[in-house]
Structures are given as C-alpha cells and as structure tokens.
Amino acid sequence: MAGLDDLKADLLAAINAADSSDALEKLRVEALGKKGRISAELARLGKMDAEERKAFGQAVNQLKDQVTDALAAAKASLSQAEMNSRLAAEKVDVTLPVRPESQGRLHPLTRVMEEIAAIFADMGFVIAEGPDIESDYYNFTALNIPPEHPARQEHDTFYLNVGADGSRPVLRTHTSPVQVRTMQTTAPPIRIIVPGRTYRSDHDATHSPMFHQCEGLVIGPDIHMGHLKAVLIDFCRAFFGMEDLPVRFRPSYFPFTEPSAEVDIGCSRAGGGLQIGAGEDWLEILGSGMVNPRVLANCGYDPDKVQGFAFGMGIERLAMLKYGIPDLRTFYDSDLRWLRHYGFVPSDMPALHSGLV
Numbered sequence: 001m002a003g004l005d006d007l008k009a010d011l012l013a014a015i016n017a018a019d020s021s022d023a024l025e026k027l028r029v030e031a032l033g034k035k036g037r038i039s040a041e042l043a044r045l046g047k048m049d050a051e052e053r054k055a056f057g058q059a060v061n062q063l064k065d066q067v068t069d070a071l072a073a074a075k076a077s078l079s080q081a082e083m084n085s086r087l088a089a090e091k092v093d094v095t096l097p098v099r100p101e102s103q104g105r106l107h108p109l110t111r112v113m114e115e116i117a118a119i120f121a122d123m124g125f126v127i128a129e130g131p132d133i134e135s136d137y138y139n140f141t142a143l144n145i146p147p148e149h150p151a152r153q154e155h156d157t158f159y160l161n162v163g164a165d166g167s168r169p170v171l172r173t174h175t176s177p178v179q180v181r182t183m184q185t186t187a188p189p190i191r192i193i194v195p196g197r198t199y200r201s202d203h204d205a206t207h208s209p210m211f212h213q214c215e216g217l218v219i220g221p222d223i224h225m226g227h228l229k230a231v232l233i234d235f236c237r238a239f240f241g242m243e244d245l246p247v248r249f250r251p252s253y254f255p256f257t258e259p260s261a262e263v264d265i266g267c268s269r270a271g272g273g274l275q276i277g278a279g280e281d282w283l284e285i286l287g288s289g290m291v292n293p294r295v296l297a298n299c300g301y302d303p304d305k306v307q308g309f310a311f312g313m314g315i316e317r318l319a320m321l322k323y324g325i326p327d328l329r330t331f332y333d334s335d336l337r338w339l340r341h342y343g344f345v346p347s348d349m350p351a352l353h354s355g356l357v
C-alpha cells in the first residue's frame with residue numbers, strides 16, 4: 001500500500017506540473033494506458049488472495065479515480081489558459097488601417113447613360129424601353145421610312161431570317177421605334193427618353209456594329225419648336241457642364257420629323273485637338289425635329305390635335321467627346337486597365353432627383 005501512496009504522490013505532482021494539454025495526455029497514457037503504471041498495479045490483483053485483493057483493489061481503484069479527476073481538472077484549467085493566450089496572441093487590432101480593396105469601376109457608357117437620364121429626369125422625362133429585335137414596321141415603316149427608301153440601305157441593317165408570316169425581323173438600327181410603340185399604347189402627354197442598344201453593320205474607330213442611342217419624345221396639344229430648342233440647349237449645357245456652351249440648330253432631314261434639325265455645339269479644333277465650348281467651329285452631336293404628322297397618324301394620333309418633338313443621340317459619341325476617349329472599339333474590349341483608367345467609382349454617380357415613375 002505504501003507503494004501506492006508513492007505512486008499517487010508521484011502522479012499527482014507530475015499532473016500539477018504539466019504545462020500543456022499534450023503533456024497531460026502523455027501522463028494519462030503513462031498512468032492509465034494499457035501498459036500504464038496504475039494498470040500494472042491492477043494486474044497484480046490476479047496473484048493475490050481474496051482478502052488482500054479486496055483491500056488492494058479498493059485502494060488502486062480509488063487511486064485510479066483520483067488520478068482521473070486530477071487529469072480532468074488540470075486539462076480544464078490548461079485549455080482555458082491556452083484559449084486565453086490564443087485570444088491574446090490572435091487579437092484583431094481594430095485600429096489598423098483597412099487593407100485597400102480593389103474597387104470595381106462603372107463603364108463610361110453606364111456613367112454617360114446615367115448622366116443623360118439624370119438631366120432629363122430633372123426635366124420630367126421618364127424612361128421607356130423596347131425590344132432589340134424589331135419588326136420592319138416599327139423600325140422603318142411606321143417612322144415614315146417607306147420600302148426601298150435609301151435610309152434602309154444607309155442604315156446597313158442586320159436582317160434576321162424571314163419569319164413564318166413572311167416578314168423579316170431586324171436588329172433595330174435606332175431607338176426611334178420605341179417612339180411608335182409608346183405612342184400606340186399611351187395617350188398624350190408623353191415625355192420619354194429611350195436609352196438602349198442599336199445595331200448597324202459598320203466597324204471602324206468611330207463605328208461599332210452594336211452601339212447605344214438615347215431617343216427622346218415629347219408629345220402634347222401645344223408642343224412647339226421653342227420647346228425643342230429649350231430642352232436641347234439645356235441638355236447640351238448641362239451635359240457638358242458649360243452654362244454658356246454655344247448651341248446651334250442646323251436644318252436637316254429625317255423621314256420621321258418635319259422640320260428636322262441637327263444640333264451642333266461650339267468647339268475649337270485649333271492645333272489638331274478638340275476643345276468643346278471654345279472657338280469658332282461646330283460639332284454635330286444629335287438629331288432632332290418636330291414629329292412628322294404622318295408618324296403621329298401611324299400611331300393613331302390626330303395630327304391636328306397633338307404635336308411634339310423628338311431627338312436622338314449616340315451615347316458612345318457623347319462619352320468619347322466628354323471624356324476624351326479616342327477609339328470607340330476600346331469600349332467593348334473589356335480591358336481592365338482601360339476600365340480602371342476611364343471607368344467611374346459608383347459613389348460618384350449623379351443622382352436621379354425626379355421625373356421617374
């Protein structure tokens with residue numbers, strides 16, 4: 001029995017001195033494992049007589065329980081200490097500066113579309129949309145572009161296969177068909193802009209087979225050319241951020257408007273560069289006109305009761321001019337370096353103040 005007391009003192013001292021969970025586990029195996037010291041004591045029971053076995057068995061089992069309890073207690077306090085020291089070592093320092101995150105950029109086209117929408121929203125316009133795949137009727141006929149009219153060739157249209165009804169759908173060559181769709185389904189007054197994708201078979205530094213336009217349409221009982229001029233002058237000045245930007249209306253021709261006018265802004269080309277707002281030169285930026293009475297009639301309106309104006313502009317062209325982007329093709333290269341250079345941080349986007357339904 002004296003041997004057991006020594007063993008107990010020995011084991012408990014070692015358990016108290018253990019300084020890690022690993023050390024404790026080693027002690028557990030040394031004491032209670034199959035070949036452990038307590039197990040060795042238990043093995044001796046077989047050779048004892050009944051009397052001795054009872055007393056020794058009780059003592060060894062008691063020792064076993066004491067050692068097991070001591071191991072459990074030591075383990076609990078060690079793991080608490082280990083957790084505390086891990087928490088101290090791995091503490092997050094909230095005062096450290098935030099690691100710079102790579103931030104995405106908005107494409108200049110997105111930016112320019114938002115700028116255009118924000119300006120027209122302030123004037124009470126709402127956004128309308130239509131399909132990219134159009135019928136010949138909406139893209140041409142309803143807009144007073146008759147069959148065999150040269151405009152159909154000029155537009156270098158992408159035609160789709162002839163459908164079951166014999167008609168040939170087209171990828172819309174302009175956003176103007178949405179004028180017709182809107183007038184057919186909406187009673188005046190109308191004040192819409194139509195940003196969207198358009199398609200023509202053309203590809204060089206200033207043309208892309210897919211590009212974007214923004215159409216505009218205003219219809220009411222007494223809308224006149226003065227409204228057209230005021231809205232478009234205000235738009236040009238707001239878009240280019242120049243209150244005194246010279247704006248000129250030059251007579252032109254579009255089948256869907258009568259009279260028609262191209263809108264030019266003042267610029268200078270001195271020294272080979274282009275400076276908007278300065279000098280004696282002019283730069284064309286959009287087409288416009290009073291909606292042709294034939295188009296009004298095609299849409300079910302009485303041209304003696306309502307009239308209005310329309311306009312259309314190329315979004316890439318406006319983006320290139322405003323942000324000095326020289327080649328249209330780069331808009332669609334998806335080159336991240338280009339986007340980082342010409343793109344915009346989302347939080348800098350203009351807000352839509354009003355005009356949206």
Ligand code: DAH
Nearest residue numbers: 174257287288289310311312
């Ligand atoms: N649809 C014309 C184009 O693609 C642009 C345009 C000109 C639209 C005059 C209009 C307009 O609504 O009145 O070139």
